[in-house]
Amino acid sequence: MPDSQRRVHNRLAVLRAERGLSRRQLADKLAINYQTIGYIERGDYNPSLELALTIAELFRLPIEAIFSLKPMTPLSEEIFRDPPAATS
Amino acid sequence: MNTTLGREIEYLPQSRRRLLVGVALAGYPVAVAVLAGLKHTSLNRWLILALFLLLLMPTLATLIVGYRYARGRIDGRRARLDERDLALRQEAYALSHRVLTVILIAATAITEIYLTSGNTLQLDANTFWPAAIWVIVYLPALPSLMLAWIETDQPADA
Numbered sequence: 001m002p003d004s005q006r007r008v009h010n011r012l013a014v015l016r017a018e019r020g021l022s023r024r025q026l027a028d029k030l031a032i033n034y035q036t037i038g039y040i041e042r043g044d045y046n047p048s049l050e051l052a053l054t055i056a057e058l059f060r061l062p063i064e065a066i067f068s069l070k071p072m073t074p075l076s077e078e079i080f081r082d083p084p085a086a087t088s
Numbered sequence: 089m090n091t092t093l094g095r096e097i098e099y100l101p102q103s104r105r106r107l108l109v110g111v112a113l114a115g116y117p118v119a120v121a122v123l124a125g126l127k128h129t130s131l132n133r134w135l136i137l138a139l140f141l142l143l144l145m146p147t148l149a150t151l152i153v154g155y156r157y158a159r160g161r162i163d164g165r166r167a168r169l170d171e172r173d174l175a176l177r178q179e180a181y182a183l184s185h186r187v188l189t190v191i192l193i194a195a196t197a198i199t200e201i202y203l204t205s206g207n208t209l210q211l212d213a214n215t216f217w218p219a220a221i222w223v224i225v226y227l228p229a230l231p232s233l234m235l236a237w238i239e240t241d242q243p244a245d246a
Contacts, residue, residue: 023243032170038243045172 005046009072013041015059030054097156098242105157105236108150112233115147116225120218151229158232180235188230 016026016037027034030051039045047055047067056063100108123140160166161173162180169177203209 031168033168033173035242036170036172039172039240042243044240044243045175048171051171 006069007043008046008067008069009043010040010067011072012037012055012066015061015066016041019059026058029058094156097153100153100157100236102239102241105154105239108153109233109237111146112150112154112229113226115144115150116222119143119147151225151233154233154236155229158235162232162235176235176239177231179238180231183234183238184230187234188227 016023021029023037024034027037030037032051036045040047052063052067056066059066119140122143123136126136126139129136158180161169162177164177166173199209209215
C-alpha cells in the first residue's frame with residue numbers, strides 16, 4: 001500500500017472466522033485471489049469500493065460494520081456501550 | 089521449475105527479494121566493468137571469459153527468480169488477476185519507468201562529463217554490445233524485478 005494512502009481498518013478476519021470460512025473459500029466467493037484477503041485483513045491493501053460493497057453484501061452487514069477509517073473496537077464492546085433505551 | 093521451488097520463490101520475504109533485485113541490477117554492470125578491467129591485463133583470455141561468466145551467474149539466477157516471482161501477474165497471463173494484482177502491476181510499471189529514467193539520465197550525464205573532459209568515446213562492438221545486452225535483458229525484466237521489490241510479505245495461510 002502506498003505510504004500516502006490512508007489505512008482502512010476492517011473486521012474481515014473476525015467475520016471470516018465467525019462464519020468458519022478459510023481465506024481461500026472467501027476468496028472464491030468473491031472471485032479474487034486468496035492472498036488478497038490476507039492483505040486486506042492485515043491492512044496492507046485497501047479494497048476498492050466495489051469489492052468492499054461485495055464483501056458487505058456477502059456478510060449481509062452494512063459496509064461501516066466491516067470497514068472503517070478509525071481503528072475498530074470489538075463488536076461486543078459496541079453492542080454493550082450503548083444499551084437500548086428502556087421502554088415504558 | 090518444480091512446484092516446491094516455485095512455492096518457495098512465491099513466499100520469499102520482501103527483504104530477500106530486495107536483495108535479489110539488487111544483485112540482478114548490479115551484477116551485469118559489475119561483470120562488464122571487471123571484464124573491461126581484465127582485458128588490459130596479461131591474464132589468459134579463457135580465464136577472463138570464465139571469470140566473466142562466473143560473475144554473470146548470480147545475475148542470471150536472480151533475474152530468473154525475479155521473473156518467476158512475477159510470472160503471470162506482470163504479463164497478465166494468470167487466469168485470474170484481481171484488483172490488487174492489477175494495482176500492483178500498474179505500480180511496478182510506474183516504478184520501472186522511474187528507475188529507467190534515473191539510469192538513462194545518469195548514463196547520459198556520466199557520458200557527457202567523460203566527453204567534455206577531453207576524452208573520446210569510440211563506438212565499436214566493445215562499447216555497443218554491453219549496452220545492447222543491458223537493454224535486451226533489463227528492459228523486459230525491470231517490471232518483474234520492480235514487482236518483486238514493492239510487494240510486501242505474503243500473509244501466512246489461514
